[in-house]
Amino acid sequence: MPPVTLDQLPVGAQGAILHVEGEDPLAVRLMEMGLIDGTPVKVLGAAPFGDPREYLVRGFRLSLRATEARRVSIQPT
Amino acid sequence: MSAPVAAPPIAPPLTVALLGNPNTGKSTLFTGLSGVQTRIGNYAGCTVEKKVGRLSIQGRSVRLVDLPGTYSLAPRSPDEMLAVDVLLGRVADVGRPDVIVCIVDAANLERNLFLFTQLRELRIPIVLCLNMWDAVARHGQEINLAELSSRLGVQVVTTTAHHRVGLEELRGAILQAAGQPPADAPAILPEPVRAEADELARWLDGQGTATEGFLATRALLDVEGEAEQRLIHGGPRETAERLKGARTRLAEAGLRLAAVESISRYAWIRQQLDGVVRESAVPPRATTDRIDAVVTHWASGLLIFLAVMFLVFQAVYTAAQPLMSAVEGAQEAAAGVISSALAPGMLRSLLVDGIVAGVGSVLVFIPQIGLLFLFIALLEDCGYMARAAYLIDRLMLRLGLSGRSFLPLMSSFACAIPGIMATRAIENRRDRLTTMLVAPLMSCSARLPVYTMLIGAFVPAIALAGGWIPLQGLTLFAMYSLGAVVAVPIAWLLKKTVFRGPTPPFVMELPEYKWPSPWIVAQRVISQVRRFVEEAGTLIFFTTVLVWAAGYFPGDRSAVHDLDVRIERLEEESGEDDETLASLKEERNAMSAALTESSYLGRAGRAVEPVFTPLGWDWRIGVAVISSFPAREVVVASLGTIFSLGGDTEADDPSLASALQSATWPDGRPLFTLPVALSVMVFFALCAQCGATLMVIRRESGSWTWPVVTFVYMTALAWLAAWGTYALSSRLLG
Numbered sequence: 001m002p003p004v005t006l007d008q009l010p011v012g013a014q015g016a017i018l019h020v021e022g023e024d025p026l027a028v029r030l031m032e033m034g035l036i037d038g039t040p041v042k043v044l045g046a047a048p049f050g051d052p053r054e055y056l057v058r059g060f061r062l063s064l065r066a067t068e069a070r071r072v073s074i075q076p077t
Numbered sequence: 078m079s080a081p082v083a084a085p086p087i088a089p090p091l092t093v094a095l096l097g098n099p100n101t102g103k104s105t106l107f108t109g110l111s112g113v114q115t116r117i118g119n120y121a122g123c124t125v126e127k128k129v130g131r132l133s134i135q136g137r138s139v140r141l142v143d144l145p146g147t148y149s150l151a152p153r154s155p156d157e158m159l160a161v162d163v164l165l166g167r168v169a170d171v172g173r174p175d176v177i178v179c180i181v182d183a184a185n186l187e188r189n190l191f192l193f194t195q196l197r198e199l200r201i202p203i204v205l206c207l208n209m210w211d212a213v214a215r216h217g218q219e220i221n222l223a224e225l226s227s228r229l230g231v232q233v234v235t236t237t238a239h240h241r242v243g244l245e246e247l248r249g250a251i252l253q254a255a256g257q258p259p260a261d262a263p264a265i266l267p268e269p270v271r272a273e274a275d276e277l278a279r280w281l282d283g284q285g286t287a288t289e290g291f292l293a294t295r296a297l298l299d300v301e302g303e304a305e306q307r308l309i310h311g312g313p314r315e316t317a318e319r320l321k322g323a324r325t326r327l328a329e330a331g332l333r334l335a336a337v338e339s340i341s342r343y344a345w346i347r348q349q350l351d352g353v354v355r356e357s358a359v360p361p362r363a364t365t366d367r368i369d370a371v372v373t374h375w376a377s378g379l380l381i382f383l384a385v386m387f388l389v390f391q392a393v394y395t396a397a398q399p400l401m402s403a404v405e406g407a408q409e410a411a412a413g414v415i416s417s418a419l420a421p422g423m424l425r426s427l428l429v430d431g432i433v434a435g436v437g438s439v440l441v442f443i444p445q446i447g448l449l450f451l452f453i454a455l456l457e458d459c460g461y462m463a464r465a466a467y468l469i470d471r472l473m474l475r476l477g478l479s480g481r482s483f484l485p486l487m488s489s490f491a492c493a494i495p496g497i498m499a500t501r502a503i504e505n506r507r508d509r510l511t512t513m514l515v516a517p518l519m520s521c522s523a524r525l526p527v528y529t530m531l532i533g534a535f536v537p538a539i540a541l542a543g544g545w546i547p548l549q550g551l552t553l554f555a556m557y558s559l560g561a562v563v564a565v566p567i568a569w570l571l572k573k574t575v576f577r578g579p580t581p582p583f584v585m586e587l588p589e590y591k592w593p594s595p596w597i598v599a600q601r602v603i604s605q606v607r608r609f610v611e612e613a614g615t616l617i618f619f620t621t622v623l624v625w626a627a628g629y630f631p632g633d634r635s636a637v638h639d640l641d642v643r644i645e646r647l648e649e650e651s652g653e654d655d656e657t658l659a660s661l662k663e664e665r666n667a668m669s670a671a672l673t674e675s676s677y678l679g680r681a682g683r684a685v686e687p688v689f690t691p692l693g694w695d696w697r698i699g700v701a702v703i704s705s706f707p708a709r710e711v712v713v714a715s716l717g718t719i720f721s722l723g724g725d726t727e728a729d730d731p732s733l734a735s736a737l738q739s740a741t742w743p744d745g746r747p748l749f750t751l752p753v754a755l756s757v758m759v760f761f762a763l764c765a766q767c768g769a770t771l772m773v774i775r776r777e778s779g780s781w782t783w784p785v786v787t788f789v790y791m792t793a794l795a796w797l798a799a800w801g802t803y804a805l806s807s808r809l810l811g
Contacts, residue, residue: 045374047470052471
């Protein structure tokens with residue numbers, strides 16, 4: 001399967017992080033929280049209106065807006 | 078008689094810093110360790126809460142410093158830099174910590190240890206506290222503690238702070254760690270990064286700017302971070318160039334600066350945890366998953382959200398009323414006691430209308446603050462608060478705010494004061510200030526008496542749309558919605574101008590659900606109330622006394638006091654209101670109105686009359702509005718005084734309505750027409766005539782700038798809207 005960005009991964013799907021784009025505080029924050037190369041992610045659900053969404057990563061639930069999730073490229077599994 | 082014993086040498090008090098990720102139970106642990114012996118304040122010049130607890134471990138006194146929950150020690154704002162400064166001993170009144178207690182969620186060691194690896198590099202003895210230990214056992218997870226301790230090179234203690242389990246062991250470990258030199262930090266960052274950081278620190282030393290290795294590393298890694306800013310502004314001139322050179326060399330060596338720290342630390346953590354943690358057979362998140370299936374579902378989730386918010390609002394709006402009436406009752410009783418003990422005069426007026434009213438104006442907010450924070454603490458502690466922010470984020474984003482702003486704004490419909498205090502949950506400073514600045518626009522309960530009085534007196538009791546829509550109700554609804562409607566463009570405008578900047582990320586952890594701890598909830602409510610009384614309370618009190626003085630001085634009130642003496646004597650003797658009594662009261666009220674006119678307040682009203690003329694007001698309305706600065710609802714009593722009814726007039730007093738209806742301009746035209754009443758109401762809907770709100774903004778923002786900005790923009794807005802309302806409705810109705 002071709003890589004996608006995290007916001008495009010459907011609810012319930014899983015994947016592995018390829019990389020987080022950018023050098024700004026948001027990118028660094030995501031990486032500090034453990035979103036680094038190879039980390040598995042699962043989409044748990046979406047808020048009303050489809051945004052933000054909830055992800056399972058390294059055993060905790062993380063809420064991200066689509067604009068933020070777009071920074072993370074994913075290899076769906 | 079025993080022989081004198083040489084006093085043991087008194088050991089200096091220990092300073093212990095408590096750090097951890099959010100949602101690790103850090104506040105619970107802090108409260109468990111230090112109990113009620115806590116002082117909460119702010120660090121000078123920033124919004125960071127300074128929480129210092131005192132405890133004694135085996136006779137040794139300990140200062141426990143609670144630092145804000147964080148995922149990383151890479152400061153990107155002055156507020157985040159503060160934690161680093163405390164740890165480096167750069168905050169004068171705290172002192173360099175002797176021990177760090179790093180609290181982690183035992184069920185999620187991997188992510189939590191990231192912060193731990195950074196703390197290790199500070200060269201301060203660390204105790205690693207594995208909190209929520211009961212969950213590990215419950216889920217059948219296994220952690221080899223001895224092995225973990227030896228691999229990490231620190232003491233490891235397990236606690237269940239919620240049930241106060243393991244605290245004694247933790248206390249012992251703190252004392253033990255305090256006596257030991259810190260173990261050398263393992264070399265986690267790649268060699269080229271460490272070499273560049275060492276080189277930078279050496280160079281800075283040579284330039285006479287002694288810099289801790291920790292700060293040099295941060296300056297190198299955090300592009301445009303606080304450590305870099307500080308070195309560039311406070312260090313040698315070539316610093317920026319040096320940093321650039323070092324970063325270029327690292328990039329040439331194939332290291333991606335933004336990712337190198339996370340990758341190397343997580344790799345190291347993986348290695349240490351390998352074979353130490355055995356994952357559970359039962360998925361540890363099953364319970365939360367089941368709850369979330371309903372609570373964050375788009376339909377049932379929204380319904381639950383609305384129900385919870387309705388409940389919170391009702392509690393602050395309705396359930397607080399009896400308590401507030403009790404405070405007012407107590408205030409009246411105190412005033413009654415003073416009045417019966419003292420003859421009418423300045424002292425009595427100062428005590429009753431200045432001091433007692435001032436104390437009352439502080440205490441009256443306590444029920445609302447207490448109730449709101451009771452709910453906030455419950456929702457926060459059980460894990461729902463993050464869900465609420467998650468559910469409503471999309472809507473709030475349209476205003477340029479985040480989901481975290483919803484609850485403070487909603488609470489402000491009851492009262493802006495607890496609402497503004499609740500903005501502390503908003504992580505981003507610009508979002509927090511925007512929320513604080515628009516919160517007072519929400520129509521609070523103190524505006525209601527003004528609306529009901531003016532609507533009852535001037536809006537015709539007719540119905541529109543074939544009898545379906547009563548005009549009075551419609552007017553009330555319009556006044557109630559006005560502030561919220563105006564807040565939308567104001568928030569948008571603030572975010573586009575004063576608080577312009579990139580949309581702050583909404584990277585938020587949704588914690589596991591748990592039962593809230595009554596102990597923690599009670600602690601939080603008490604500390605919020607105490608803080609309000611101690612800090613904002615004094616300012617509110619003095620505002621009330623000041624406005625009292627402005628309305629009392631100068632002018633000779635002895636004639637009024639003489640009349641008061643006669644009235645009170647007559648009332649005691651006959652108990653009936655006969656004609657003499659009525660005429661005496663009338664005389665007294667007229668005299669009092671004349672004195673108010675000649676007071677500083679009255680003079681101010683006269684002086685600013687031209688400002689209010691375009692709104693259709695005369696000086697008397699102006700004075701009533703100015704004197705309501707301590708609290709909006711005071712305007713009713715002020716109108717009573719000015720229109721010769723005495724100062725204890727109530728909003729639903731029919732004599733006030735008729736006095737206003739019969740008030741005229743000097744040329745005999747009626748003063749209050751429907752356009753004037755509407756313009757007064759619109760002014761009150763939007764103005765900042767609430768000293769208490771401004772004092773709380775001062776307290777929460779840590780600066781006088783924001784209350785001044787709030788007052789100026791709201792008053793200007795109120796004036797413009799009142800002017801427009803008057804001009805438009807005069808044309809339509811006249």
